[in-house]
Amino acid sequence: MMQLEETQIASRTLLEGGFLNIYQDTVRLPNGGESSRVVVRHSGATCVLAVTDDDQVVLVRQWRYATGGALLEVPAGKLDVGEDPAQCALRELAEETPYCAEQVEFVMKFYTAPGFCDEVIHLYRAVNIRAESTLSPDQDEFVETVLMGRAEVQAAIKNGEICDGKTLIALQYWLSEKV
């Protein structure tokens, strides 16, 4: 296997203290040369594929300031410090939607933008979801619940209405399951 490793020579802090810590590092390349790497360090997150008894997936529409628009996504959220990812998935589903789950099963985890960021998202499949009467979103979270069947999801992926990476991974996984 080719020698690929890059090692840190120096690091300059651009931002620290929130859920994102950002550094500009100087690295040693495999050929001995130097290069610069901006690194966004993220605390990690979970997302949850929750499907109703009548085979509709639970999505949320929310404003994404960085993109300048509202996106349709699977329920997701950042891990609290020390939080178990599975617990986070249960919590986010209950916080962002009128649904909650008995338990969740791990599906996979992945890097969202490994070219500059270490964010890992843990994807879970909710088991036995049920509608709750009350919705208690975070105080600074404004989310709208949207239910979609398989055909609608396929159309929304094709026409670009669903264009969030983690959501595409979760929904392609759902569509690949044997019905």
Next chain:
Amino acid sequence: MMQLEETQIASRTLLEGGFLNIYQDTVRLPNGGESSRVVVRHSGATCVLAVTDDDQVVLVRQWRYATGGALLEVPAGKLDVGEDPAQCALRELAEETPYCAEQVEFVMKFYTAPGFCDEVIHLYRAVNIRAESTLSPDQDEFVETVLMGRAEVQAAIKNGEICDGKTLIALQYWLSEKV
């Protein structure tokens, strides 16, 4: 539909001048309150699903400094200023692997990490790929080509060896195609 929009009140520059520009913005929330948003602005990228005549997908293994390891990914790269994304896909395939394509077809585009970043990746499907004799990677790029069949890809997704978001989207798309 719920009122979801957040609008900019103020913006502080953390980094400018490279392919990542980073800001810490203050925003007005839909309920009139204020909040803070770190925004990473990215120039955009393409990735390419390239499959050989004997149904093997062309992947690259490369060091991802942010993650502290080497990842297995579809060939991908940042858009040059003003570059057509399709042209970028053809270029990256030829630069990173011993293969090149006659043309590429658009599959979909998506946000990688819309919670804090505006990066859009354009996914293309390469058409009529062929092996070239010479490999000419960028001077600061160290990449290794890996070919995988469908069963190997399914296993590598399941066991976590493939754990890059854009790559999962491209490969799930490939696996969902009728053979």
